[in-house]
Amino acid sequence: xxxxxxxxxxxxxxxxxxxxxxxxxxxxxxxxxxxxxxxxxxxxxxxxxxxxxxxxxxxxxxxxxxxxxxxxxxxxxxxxxxxxxxxxxxxxxxxxxxxxxxxxxxxxxxxxxx
Numbered sequence: 001x002x003x004x005x006x007x008x009x010x011x012x013x014x015x016x017x018x019x020x021x022x023x024x025x026x027x028x029x030x031x032x033x034x035x036x037x038x039x040x041x042x043x044x045x046x047x048x049x050x051x052x053x054x055x056x057x058x059x060x061x062x063x064x065x066x067x068x069x070x071x072x073x074x075x076x077x078x079x080x081x082x083x084x085x086x087x088x089x090x091x092x093x094x095x096x097x098x099x100x101x102x103x104x105x106x107x108x109x110x111x112x113x114x
Contacts, residue, residue, distance in 0.1 A: 049079040051110075059086060059103040059110070067093075067101075075103055085111040 028036070050062040061077055061084060068083065069076035075091060077084045091105030 047080040049077075049081060049084065051084070053107075053110075056088075056107045057104060059107060060100055061103070062100040064101055077101065082112055082114045085109075085113065087111075 047063065049064055052060040052062075061079075063079065064084070065078040065080065067075070068078050070093065073087055073089065073091065075086045075093065077086075086103055086107060087109045088105050088107040091103055091107060093101060094104045095102040
């Protein structure tokens with residue numbers, strides 16, 4: 001392309017369109033970087049919940065802090081990274097330990113909030 005200057009990061013095909021603002025990417029802290037380099041389990045080192053789901057009927061949540069709500073059709077759990085809300089039909093807690101909780105039933109939605 002003789003005579004035309006291209007600017008790094010600019011798409012010349014959409015030159016007439018306004019550029020969208022990009023959100024800054026969160027840089028991992030030292031603990032997160034060490035966890036990745038040493039391939040350590042994040043849920044343990046960073047105190048993050050680990051969710052294992054089989055279909056829409058079985059959910060195991062590890063590393064939770066407590067139960068916020070347990071009612072017909074809804075279970076809300078507190079975790080270090082926010083609240084996990086499980087809704088569905090005939091959902092119930094099958095097993096509970098200090099480390100994990102097993103939720104069974106017809107799970108219809110799974111929501112994370114801060």
